[in-house]
Amino acid sequence: MKRPQAQVAILQAADAQEDRRIDEVAEEAGLVPEAATRAAFELEADGLVTVSEETLEHYDLTEEGERYVRESLPEQDLYEAALDAGADESPVGMGEVIGASGLEGGAVDIALSNFARKGYGQIDSGEITADPDAAPGRDPEMHALEAVADGRAEDADADALDQLERRGLLDINEETVRSVRLTDDGVTALMEGVEVAETVDQLTPELLTSGEWEDVEFTEYNVEADAEDVPHGREHILRQTANRVKDTLVGMGFQEMEGPHVDAQFWINDCLFMPQDHPARTHWDQFALERPDEIHDLPEDLVERVRSAHKNGVGPDGEGYHSPWEESVARGLDLRGHTTSLSMRYLSGHEIGELEPPQRFFSVEKVYRNDTLDPTHLLEFFQIEGWVMAEDLSVRDLMGTFTEFYEQFGITDLEFKPHYNPYTEPSFELFGTHPETGEVVEVGNSGIFRDEVLSPLGVDCDVMAWGLSLERLLMLMYGFEDIRDVHGTLCDLELLRETEVMH
Ligand code: PHE
DSSP: OEEOHHHHHHHHHOOSSSOEEHHHHHHHHTOOHHHHHHHHHHHHHTTSEEEEEEEEEEEEEOHHHHHHHHSOOHHHHHHHHHHHTTTTTSOEEHHHHHHHHTOOTHHHHHHHHHHHHTTSEEEETTEEEEOTTOOGGGOHHHHHHHHHHTTOGGGSOHHHHHHHHHTTSEEEEEEEEEEEEEOHHHHHHHHHOOEEOOEESSOOHHHHHHSGGGTSEEOOOOTTSOOOOOOOOOOOHHHHHHHHHHHHHHHTTOEEOOOOSEEEHHHHTGGGTOOTTSGGGTTTOOOBOSSSOBOSOOOHHHHHHHHHHHHHOSSTTOOOOOSOOOHHHHHBEEEOSSTHHHHHHHHTTTTTOOOOSSEEEEEEEEEEOOOOOBTTBOSEEEEEEEEEEESSOOHHHHHHHHHHHHHTTTOOOOEEEEEEETTEEEEEEEEEEOTTTOOEEEEEEEEEEOHHHHHHHTOOSEEEEEEEEHHHHHHHHHOOSOHHHHSSTTOOHHHHHHOOOOO
């Protein structure tokens, strides 16, 4: 008869009189254990061998167990010290005996509890009495420890082994061992002769056209074989969280804004009442574009109102900056350093027409800043921009909105700190606590837009607004400590694969 090579090896190694361990047969035949086991089961299915199974126990001393074998059990030390102190005659203060025993830290408790359990003596009202007849030298647990250490676990007392395991001195591990034995049919087959059949593991066009496929033996699929773990693509956790943020804001009644990543300084800075010669204007060190170097279309009437706000302020008592304001600067193009440029576009009516209060808008989009790279800063990040336009808004509304928003992400310990922005008054920075480091981390910036911003835009009610960092939110949610682990060229793929996304 013809059989696959592994089966032939098992058949030839098997015996009709005694069981042979499959792992040993596999080693002799140069087979991987899984292939040998599979072949044995295939032979068993054809009645040529029987497969039996046995569970073997392995005993391994823990580090602590090994130490006690080299030295002694803590309760033995305590007993020795108690005898030396005369505790077999009359009770001796516990402190004295422990001091003399040399036991320290956790070993003291271990010694005391086992001393009492084993009847080496009594411990009562802070005094120790030793039983002169106790024989710690014959301690069954010590004997069992020594037996295991010598590889003679079978000599050890079963109760003592259990006790050692309970004390964490011994690990008992189970191993399933399978063995084969030849059946009568197996013996007959061997006598008649068994040959190795060629097996084919791939069906080729040649096998098909030649018709040979009909005669060859195909390798069986081993559906239990360990397969290589091929990590599949999945949506980045930052993207998933961005989507969750969007859903949350839509759930809170917000509409989404869209707009250019490269925008005119006009929308990024000038509309926000940031003077052209003010350091605030460059405090993000924004990335400027060389080509094209300016935007073509700006709404002329709005440009004029913004220019006038910068020059003269707004309202009868308004004060401007009294500094130069050039339209050419306003036309300059930058990678946006915040998405407040989108808020300006929408509030001005430039994007979807004039808006009547109440209105709520948001975006979750990338912004770019020439920051120094560190664990909390990259050159780009996702900003959660948002604003609410309504008749009467106060700081309470702002705080309430944040509390409601962050609660949905499990963040309930927000803190607010007064802040300065050229475009909002009052302004607040938001902070949360990092779950791993306990550090207070800035998560966003917010405020109520000043008249100098709103009036040129033609908005005559209140608008509260904010820019929050999606990455910082992620850090608080998942405990990431370095933003560079999450995105950018240095990201930790393993970490990203393993992080369970919260929903
Ligand atoms: N633009 C601010 C920033 O990027 C955030 C902000 C937006 C603050 C709107 C107040 C109002 O930090």
